[in-house]
Amino acid sequence: MVTDSIATPRRGLLVGNYCHDVLHRDGRISAETLGGAASFISVILDALSLPFHTVSKVGPDFAYAAATSSHPPLTMPTSRTTLFHAHFGSGNPDRLLNRVISCDPIRPDDLPVQTRFAFGLAVGVGGEILPETLEKMLEICDTVFVDIQGLIRRFGPSDGRVSHVTLNESGFLHLLPRVAFLKASADEASFIDVEEARRWCCVVVTHGKDGCEVFSENGAFRAAPCKAYQVDPTGAGDCFLGGFAAGIVRGLSVPDAALLGNFFGSLAVAQVGPLKLDSNMVQVGKMKEKERGRKKQKEKEEGK
Template sequence: MLPAREFLLVGHYCHDTIVAKDGSIRLALGGASAHASAVLSPLGVDFHVVAKVGDDFRYGDLAPRPPRVIRGHPTTAFVDDYRGAERAGRVAAAAPPIDPEDLGDVPCRIGMALGIAREIGPATLARLRDLAEIALGDAQAFVRQVDAEGRVGIAAPTPSLRREIDRLDWLKLSRSEADALDPASLRCAAIVTDGERGCVLVQDGREIHVPAFDAREVDPTGAGDCFLAGFAVGLWRGWDPPRAALFGNFCGALAVAQHGIPRLSSEDLAGFDPGSRR
């Protein structure tokens, strides 16, 4: 049997165009896998990323793990506009989907479905579930819809995808995503994130509120990805879910204080003090 990896992250990198509240525009490496890696890398965690990009990918030197380059196809590209009350997203290009065989045969302790533009279908999610001891997913991978103009909306997942979502151990949802996919209806446990109010764990018919940490918000992009990575690290360390979620909140608070993919250090993450939020 092949030795298990610790973490397997599945989801594309992307080209982000970020329009700030003041109208300024910034280009950056994006993708949930890239943001989650910002938590795993300084901890020295063994992780592998399955991501596809086009031959136009311009952040090869910044990618935490090398993606697979698909010649003749574009890299997934997003425009995130923060000028309104809610973020408005648009998909300008999409790389090919991730296939089950792209995940290989190596088992992992923690598997994370971190799709950004529906690149993870039911068969690929099923493959991740089979490889992972603990499988987590981000609802954005499954409930995002893209219309003909590229505008991003939210809708319930297909029945085949929903069946595989129910096989996960944990699913993270934002408040808006929870409107499309009721956490109480899931067979898996759920985490509903709510910004400065923290998050709520929904497990075995119980809800547990986990408070947020104070944060100086500079750029909210990717905060949820860093949260989920922190939560996953907590589970990997054997912590109970509330403590793991508290560490996730801590990672999210660190992430929003920087532009783009946050540059976190092991010292930053060692500053986690669960007693400060009890």
């Protein structure tokens, strides 16, 4: 299936399936929401006025057409929408995640043809991004951001319980030298040889309430967190990546982009489901972006 897109300056490509998330707390369903990294990231890119094209697949049972009308998915007539069940317990801060239903994978010929993009975000959640699809993204996008969860997640044959393999075992390792930024949670980072990976690309490891660390060939640093009251951690890493990528695309330095990512990640944990941004939140985010842009410009001028 081929989709077309009109070229726009600085236009991005967002690739990853939307899904249906069912949240359980202490054995009871507490919420049902639109999910998938693409649903979280699209809100941030829209809020920061970055144009982009989305490639996402769902089934005819998709219940969130209105919520995704600005960035509609491809409906696969013979498939069903990816479904995740996330289980949280009062005595356990970690969630148990099961992929109950999986929609079709996103293949290279699902990506827009005869179009070049300024940036791409490979943000699979249910194994939908194939190595050949990421390779195609690397060919048509100037800068590619990758969420490691889309590469290393595996799913139990009986219950769909999410587990991980190492990056070396994932089938994606050979593409790493062409990736610009690789994002991982602290848990996922244990499945990467960070010291090796940082030789090939910039590795960003999120630590929730403790901010994030950024590793590159030339060094490493930690970006301070933003305070937040956590209601639901789902989507925090996605919102971080959306803010971080937007900052990089807008010309911020990596440290400033990391702080912008932390800001949006902190907003995500205070809500259930896709991020809802009011005008004040958006204004704060844009102000932070502008302040850091002015700081970067001043540093350039002083360095002349």
